[in-house]
Amino acid sequence: MTKNIQTHDAVAKKDAVNLDRRGVLQMAGAGAAALGLAAIANTTTANAKAPNMTKEWDKVFPQSDKVDHEKVSFTNRYGITLVGDLYLPKDRAQGALPAIAVCGPFGAVKEQSSGLYAQTMAERGFVTLAFDPSYTGESGGEPRNVASPDINTEDFMAAVDYLGLHGSVDRERIGVIGICGWGGMALNAVAADKRVKAVVASTMYDMTRVMSKGYNDSVTLEQRTQALEQMSRQRWEDAANGAPAYGPPSLDLQGGEPQFVLEYHDYYRTPRGYHARAVNSGNAWTQTTPLSFMNMPILSYISEISPRPVLLIHGENAHSRYFSETAYEAAAEPKELLIVPGANHTDLYDKLDVIPFDRMVAFFGDALV
DSSP: OEEEOOOOOOOSHHHHHHHHHTTHHHHHHTTOOTTSOOOOOOOOOOOSSOOOOOOSOOOSSOOOTTEEEEEEEEEOTTSOEEEEEEEEESSOOSSOEEEEEEEOOTTOOTTSHHHHHHHHHHHTTOEEEEEOOTTSTTSOOSSSSOOOHHHHHHHHHHHHHHHHHSTTEEEEEEEEEEETHHHHHHHHHHHHOTTOOEEEEESOOOHHHHHHHOGGGOOOHHHHHHHHHHHHHHHHHHHHHTSOOBOSOTTOOOSOOOHHHHHHHHHHTSTTTOOTTOTTTTOOOBTTGGGGGTTOOTTTTGGGGTTSOEEEEEETTOTTHHHHHHHHHHSOSSEEEEEETTOOTTHHHHOTTTSOHHHHHHHHHHHOO
16 A cells, blocks of 8 residues: 655635535536536537548647557447547557546546657656547537536547557557546546556546535535526527527636636646637537436446556645545555655646656556566
8 A cells, every 4th residue: 555645735715615605506507517617508510430631630639659659449338439649659669558548637638638648658768648528629419518427538548449350559558547527537537447557546536426525525415406506507508409408608707716627727728728629619518418427326336347457646745636536545455545745736747847747657567467
């Protein structure tokens, strides 16, 4: 058992509670993202087939000359076509290599953080696949910008399907990395999918917990009931209109937001991490997206990942740190909680000098043998 924790400064509980007072669950009823904010409609037409895949390099990070990159597509168990970026080490030996499926953050696209993680791990010798979840980015599914704890868990398993059939991959040496809200999805997927040999959850959110209970579990039963009442009635509106309603723009700052919301804005709404297809970059979830998250806890079976290893990584100063600490306590051995000194939540999205890639390489190097 490893619990690698540095000094324990208080995470932004006061700010989180203040945001709850402003109605996290009410905003969730208007379309919550991982950051608990509502967003605007993305009315792109799509179905189970994926939209056209971009040909040019449109990531928010530079392309590495140490890896080969290929745009790929594959289908999940529900018939939805997912689009991903496959990265392979350019200087690779003959024979099958270990592989890692990567996704997240919640409301992001593969051109952002997950692609950066995937490309960096490919530089270190792994075949990696960063993909867009169902209904988002370049992946298929209609309506656009809707999430599901079940379908999104399946998306990870479908990525494992794809990797296990790829000629460059040793299917008995596959791992998973989930970032932010997809950290929780990764843990949920690996608990059920016994093909996966190891899992990393970086700056993890449990989306079912935050949507049902708010930040720091501060939402009251009355607030939860009110949010469910609102979303339940919105279903009649959506059914009558033949299309879902969406909320106002994500991360449009009005003033007085908690510090962690400003940190999200600094990533998603500035050149640092903005991408036009990302829900969090000024687009939106459907208003009823939180419904399925609010009574379906995804980490109920986290202990069943054992005896396969779990590595939880979180920033010392992240408002979301408690998600990883709770998951660590619930997980069975072997497990490790690595707290990155001085880091906040979004530092682990893209800061190459902060994200502990060396530790991840060693972790997967030991597990994928």
